[in-house]
Amino acid sequence: MTEPRASGIAAALRAGPLVLDAGMSTGLERLGVRTDSALWTASALREGSEAVRRVHEEHLAAGADVVITDTYQAALPTLAAAGLDRAEAGEMVRRAVAAARQARDAVRPGAFVAGSVGPYGAHLADGSEYTGAYRMDESGYRDFHRGRIALLLEAGVDLLAIETLPRADEARAVAVLLAEEFPGTPAWFSFTPAAASPAHASSAPAPPALPDGTPLQEIARELGKAPGVVAVGVNCLAPARVGEAIRALRRGTSAPIVVYPNSGESYDPLAKAWSGRDDSGEEGATSLAELAPRWVAAGASAVGGCCRTTADDVAAIARALGDGRAV
Template identity: 30%
Template sequence: MDDIRAFLSRKPLLFDGGMGTYYKAAPGTDCEQANLTDPAGVRKVHAEYLAAGADAIKTNTFSLPRLAAGHVPGWEKLADAGWKLAAEAAAETGAAVFADLGPAPDTEAVPAAQVYTAVAERFAALGAKNFLFETLSSDVGILEAVRAVKAQVPEAFVLVSFAVLPDGYTREGVYCKDLVRRMTESGCVDAVGLNCVSAPGAMRTLARGLAGGALPLSVMPNAGYPVVTRTQVRYQGKPEYFARELSGMAAEGAVRILGGCCGTTPAHIAALRAALDALPERKLSAEPAKLSTTEVKPVENDDAFLRKLNAGEKVIAIELDSPRNADLTGYLEGARKLQAAGADLLTIADCPIAQARMDSSLVACRVHRELGMCTLPHMTCRDRNLNATKALLLGLYAEGVREVLAITGDPIPTAERDEVKNVYQFNSRKLAQYIVSLAGEDREMPTPMTVFGALNLNARNFDVELRRAGEKLENGMSGFLTQPVLSEQAVENLRRTRETLGSRAKILAGIMPVVSQRNAIFMENEINGIHVDEEIIQKFAGLDRTGGEELGLAISLEMARKALPYADGFYLMTPFNRVALMERLIAQLRTEVLQES
């Protein structure tokens, strides 16, 4: 085939379908292994798609980035064989061959950019001129790899395609318009698009929202939505429907590159070929309209806590764990007392230590509704996937809750609770990015929610914790609630945080009264992220409950004074639901500490 760019100026480019679902690999075997174990079978699939009318085919190498990242021996041989089989098949018809790269995991040890670059350069050395990075849920590492490809093969044509749910977000919570904008602005990507996850009808709606960009748009939907049986996953979308929806996109001028993903067979591609051939040829205008890059300006929410915080006043947030049973009577009374004592915000943990309690978001809504108090529910990545998270966020917004605390969450101890599964679809940084992306023009929320994060002042390697704090800010967080300040080192780390992050971050210093020596020893040894100085532990020796509370208050006030120069307020943690103790602490903070500032 001649240059892809020239081809696209005349008519749409038609890809093949889903190799991974059409080729029947042995159960538990990567389809790519067939490049070596069954080359005739792989070549036959390529030939069927070409006979159906495909202008371009993908190498059978989707999983190579994952295999390369895991240092699986022999991935290079799979790349070589996959390229050879596709090139041989395409030579008979003159079709284009795209080196196919699926998603790569991104870790500190092996960054995604390193993996993508290594695999892409392998293909470039084999003679590849066209590259497809597909089924991506983020763009981490992609542009670095594309630039490396262009340095090695300046004439290369690179298509980057993202897997997007029908609501426009990837499984990692990144909005498709933001991804398309970043690819467009990069100056090194030649085409951008969507593939997998969504069926043709949903993808047509998404494509309309992305149409008019400076880059050619690609769509490669699944044949339909999957039907899971006992032994396999099936896609029941009919070829005729598939062809009608996709050719409609081409007729509208929304897309220039089309093809299929999971469940699409040669019959789907043949039907689409016939539909495309029936369309009149269409030439692109010399200067296509550019995708808008205007960023949505945040709109300040009408929230008393945020107004006070942003005005530079010191605030007090207090955490009160939700009940273990279904009775909120006592909890609401405790919240009412803390509000009367002077708390600006009530925070509610999301099943702390991975033990089930009443849902933090539902409790936050009830408190806000009945008491008019600002609330900050914690939201972990442990127990909800993307859909459940979005549903909950929309409910919170509708109830007037405007702040959330995004945290990864304590893992569930698997040895004790084998029947309960962790989710962890994303980490706290990606969750924050997702939450703030829900607001804006044509999005789900008219104004953004404010996202806070956790900051562990007691981390053994605080340099790493501080670096991650900066990353959290870059991903949309506005500030941090810290772990308890119960040591001089914690105070020093708080000072470093303020010095490093400056005014970019609002910081609420954690204050948690220790109430007994047993309590101090337990927190030191069993609660992740808390460190209690040995000197403090020994001070509680022999004290009764009254004496322990008095000493706990005194230490809390001392730590608050030390933390105050570096904090925008305090985040108080209530031990054992002792509301009366926290009423006293709030009163003393207001009269003895905050007055001094």
């Protein structure tokens, strides 16, 4: 990671709006790559990176200002559990970063490469990133995340995307890890709010919260002031819930906000498949392209898509946000 690129992403997020990429899994599936294993999309890196590079190129050609590496499921303990030794695991992470950088340099040289750091829940491969049904102490979280973060930075990402976080304790542990062991590293922290908020006695909906019960506003206030944090946000939630999440984030912090929802479908961790749609909430069933300008007006600095979204969505978002973009 070079200093000009690192400082550039912070400035670009403040200037906004940026267009983020779409779901790697959907892009790979379109190319005939199977992702129904414990390594999920990282399985595409075991033999090479051509398919991953092609997906990045599609997103960049569609207008993405930021592409996220195919390392969400590539924590070193996850790769070790899949039978890779440390050298092989390191090569997979480096291969993922190289694929993103090569695509960026070929298609959209001004774009940024964000190194994906998925939560411990992703390692469990049972949908725990949506439930937060796990817990480790700070040392455990730091040990889990340290190796992948080091490899991503060595391989030359412009920032880290600490994403799909369902637990505040894990987010805090990673923030401390970055501050103490990787000082100066720019990162965004993106959370997965609980799928539905329970009602208060008054029947008014509860404010958005993480699955562990932490109010989104509270963790935004805390992480928004952490060293190196260039943005906070939400990802892999239904589009219908993004508006309320932005309002909660903005109440907690003045930091830039990133949002990249999924298609609105629900994930079955046993079948490793998506189905149905969640069109509840005030946003209704409008498309990402229609919603993106509303989200920017509400305070979002970067908008993209997560699971089940495609390069077509990226292109539509880029058109919707028009000429006011920072990159």
